[in-house]
Each structure stands twice: as C-alpha cells, then as structure tokens.
Amino acid sequence: MDVRSDDAMLGRLTPSASGFVYSHGVRTEPRLLDQYREDWIGHGIPVEVVDRAVAIQRLWGGLVLPPGPFYDGGPRYFDVGGFERSESGEWLFEVGPSRTAVPYGFMIGPEGAFGIDTGRWVPLHGTIEGWIESLSLAHDAFVYAERVTRYTGTRVETIDFTELEPIEVVAGITDRWWRGDGVLVACCSGEVEAFDAPQSRVALRFTGDLNWLANPGLP
Known part of the structure; x- marks a missing residue:
C-alpha cells in the first residue's frame, strides 16, 4: 500500500508528522478485523472496545515506522491483536509486536490511549497519533x-x-x-x-x- 495516498491516515497528523510518515513510513496490507466483530462481542468484549480496535486497525494497521528513542524503539509495526483486562479491569488490546524482547506489550487502552502493559497498564500518550x-x-x-x-x-x-x-x-x-x-x-x-x-x-x-x-x- 502507498502511504502517500492514504489521506485518512495522514490527515489525522500535523503537517510535520504527516511528512515524517510520508517520507519514512512503509505500509503493508493490513489484516481486516470486521469479520471478527461478532465473535469478540459474543465473548464479552464491549462493543465500543471492538469498534475502537477495528477503527485503529483500519487506519494504522500494517504501518511500519522508524524506531523511537525509548522502549527499545516501540512497536515493529502496527497490527491490532488480542484483548485483555488490566489489573483495574480496563479493556486493552495489542497494537503491534515489539522490536526486541521487552517485559511489556504495546497496547491501546481506554479512550484510545497508547501505552505499555506489564500486568500494570501505563498510558504513555492519549492517542496513537500522539505516539x-x-x-x-x-x-x-x-x-x-x-x-x-x-x-x-x-x-x-x-x-x-x-x-x-x-x-x-x-x-x-x-x-x-x-x-x-x-x-x-x-x-x-x-x-x-x-x-x-x-x-x-x-x-x-x-x-x-x-x-x-x-x-x-x-x-
């Protein structure tokens, strides 16, 4: 997929971040998650959490970006994965595999926050766009x-x-x-x-x- 033609994705970023993704990002074909919606809801995952996961995958799934300076670079690429509950009962879902072996997963939490989970959920940025x-x-x-x-x-x-x-x-x-x-x-x-x-x-x-x-x- 051509990052440069993805107005829905680039339009959610500032011009400088959009230029960064345009110049340095690569996007593979993302997995489509709509087919799993009813099964997830049937297993007790709230509708709003499922909708958030599907929407984030549609926008950002398959995107590969250069590593950041913290957290051993962050996710290798964006790809929504399994759901889990935090220790305080909040619903989280994986947003992509780590680049190296780190003792936490990269997750999306309540209201769309991007963060890490070690068993303890820690939001880093209020949105994936913030990351x-x-x-x-x-x-x-x-x-x-x-x-x-x-x-x-x-x-x-x-x-x-x-x-x-x-x-x-x-x-x-x-x-x-x-x-x-x-x-x-x-x-x-x-x-x-x-x-x-x-x-x-x-x-x-x-x-x-x-x-x-x-x-x-x-x-």
Whole structure:
C-alpha cells in the first residue's frame, strides 16, 4: 500500500508528522478485523472496545515506522491483536509486536490511549497519533540538533523547565515533550510507572537551531 495516498491516515497528523510518515513510513496490507466483530462481542468484549480496535486497525494497521528513542524503539509495526483486562479491569488490546524482547506489550487502552502493559497498564500518550507525533519530533531532533544530552534517574530533575512549554500534539501522559528557544526536551516516565522504578526515568535534551522544529504544525 502507498502511504502517500492514504489521506485518512495522514490527515489525522500535523503537517510535520504527516511528512515524517510520508517520507519514512512503509505500509503493508493490513489484516481486516470486521469479520471478527461478532465473535469478540459474543465473548464479552464491549462493543465500543471492538469498534475502537477495528477503527485503529483500519487506519494504522500494517504501518511500519522508524524506531523511537525509548522502549527499545516501540512497536515493529502496527497490527491490532488480542484483548485483555488490566489489573483495574480496563479493556486493552495489542497494537503491534515489539522490536526486541521487552517485559511489556504495546497496547491501546481506554479512550484510545497508547501505552505499555506489564500486568500494570501505563498510558504513555492519549492517542496513537500522539505516539507518532513523538516519533516524528525525535527523528527530526536527532537529525538537526547540534547537541543531545541524555539524563537518567534523578538527573532528570536537574533540567530547567521554567522557560519551556509543553508540546500538546504528542498528547503526553507519562511521556511528554517541551519546547523553548533552541531547545527541545523529551521525558519518558512510562517504565517508572510500570515497574515502580524511579531510576528508569529518561530525558533527552536537544539544543541548537531547533526553533522551526519546536512547532510540530510546521511543514
């Protein structure tokens, strides 16, 4: 399938993220899930959860994107899989296989949030589009930044956020991006929440001529 002709998919992203998917994404023919709807509903999966799974597969299924800087790169490709209940009783479904052996699955949760599940559900971004926006930002930041500094554990607290503002399009929950004058910062706390492990907090600070990247709505 030609990513470039998929207006339904690209139209849900900012111009910069759409350009990222257009230039770097590859899409294979996705599996069609409509044929399984009645069986899933018959096994007690709520209709709204099934509808969300079918819709996400229709939009994003089969899409392969470059790896991100966290979670060992994220899903290898998007492909909706099995359903399960979180420890708090929320319905989740798999959104794609991991690139490496990681101790969690990549899932879609309530209201369409994208996250990880270890037995404990941790939403990373409010939407799958937010995850893709973050991949787009990371890709361009690594290409154009003059300097990249990595912070882990308690060192993340030494980053000065006072002059930075959040980048809302990533729909950050436990993973967020901020922007400032010549600065982009990504902070990843998903594994902190999943494993109750403060040492797993990671942040990347990009500096240089990045002002044109700071607004993800720019082409």
